[in-house]
Amino acid sequence: DQQVKQNSPSLSVQEGRISILNCDYTNSMFDYFLWYKKYPAEGPTFLISISSIKDKNEDGRFTVFLNKSAKHLSLHIVPSQPGDSAVYFCAANRMDSNYQLIWGAGTKLIIKP
Amino acid sequence: GAGVSQSPSNKVTEKGKDVELRCDPISGHTALYWYRQRLGQGLEFLIYFQGNSAPDKSGLPSDRFSAERTGESVSTLTIQRTQQEDSAVYLCASSPDRSYGYTFGSGTRLTVV
Numbered sequence: 589d590q591q592v593k594q595n596s597p598s599l600s601v602q603e604g605r606i607s608i609l610n611c612d613y614t615n616s617m618f619d620y621f622l623w624y625k626k627y628p629a630e631g632p633t634f635l636i637s638i639s640s641i642k643d644k645n646e647d648g649r650f651t652v653f654l655n656k657s658a659k660h661l662s663l664h665i666v667p668s669q670p671g672d673s674a675v676y677f678c679a680a681n682r683m684d685s686n687y688q689l690i691w692g693a694g695t696k697l698i699i700k701p
Numbered sequence: 702g703a704g705v706s707q708s709p710s711n712k713v714t715e716k717g718k719d720v721e722l723r724c725d726p727i728s729g730h731t732a733l734y735w736y737r738q739r740l741g742q743g744l745e746f747l748i749y750f751q752g753n754s755a756p757d758k759s760g761l762p763s764d765r766f767s768a769e770r771t772g773e774s775v776s777t778l779t780i781q782r783t784q785q786e787d788s789a790v791y792l793c794a795s796s797p798d799r800s801y802g803y804t805f806g807s808g809t810r811l812t813v814v
Binding site: 693 | 745804
């Protein structure tokens with residue numbers, strides 16, 4: 589039962605354009621959502637998060653949008669830069685858990701020069 | 702050290718052998734997590750240590766998997782009688798408390814042949 593889904597295994601975007609990474613979830617108990625970025629041979633690094641009481645959180649070039657009714661969140665990167673090429677993981681937290689994160693399978697973002 | 706250190710970075714083992722993976726968390730981080738990522742899949746929670754509390758082992762896939770941590774120091778993940786489906790990248794993460802600020806290590810890539 590995949591509770592966090594990232595349906596696009598990969599995404600290719602032109603440098604300077606907007607990258608939009610999508611994530612869907614099924615568990616209505618999730619109350620906190622995070623995006624992590626992972627380069628090859630490195631562990632994931634935290635990027636940005638959003639609480640379920642908000643619908644938008646912005647940090648520089650990164651903005652996360654949450655649509656609770658649709659159980660959907662997205663990460664927008666604008667403008668996209670070559671260094672943004674990485675695998676992006678969406679993760680969610682359950683209120684009744686030990687702050688364990690439930691992870692999506694990741695989306696590989698490729699920024700074309 | 703400044704980050705989470707994992708060793709070895711790569712391990713190739715024969716089916717049926719035991720392996721031991723090591724994680725050295727950031728000093729002072731009370732929470733320690735083990736995850737694994739199999740090819741094409743998301744991060745899968747294995748086990749969670751919080752201070753001196755009993756660990757949450759709910760993610761361990763079978764009784765061949767075990768992990769130990771003494772206090773707030775090094776943790777070892779042991780896989781007995783390895784199987785080919787155990788092949789994955791095993792990631793360790795630590796955080797200063799029950800927060801979302803995980804810091805991940807670079808992982809151990811385990812290949813069972």
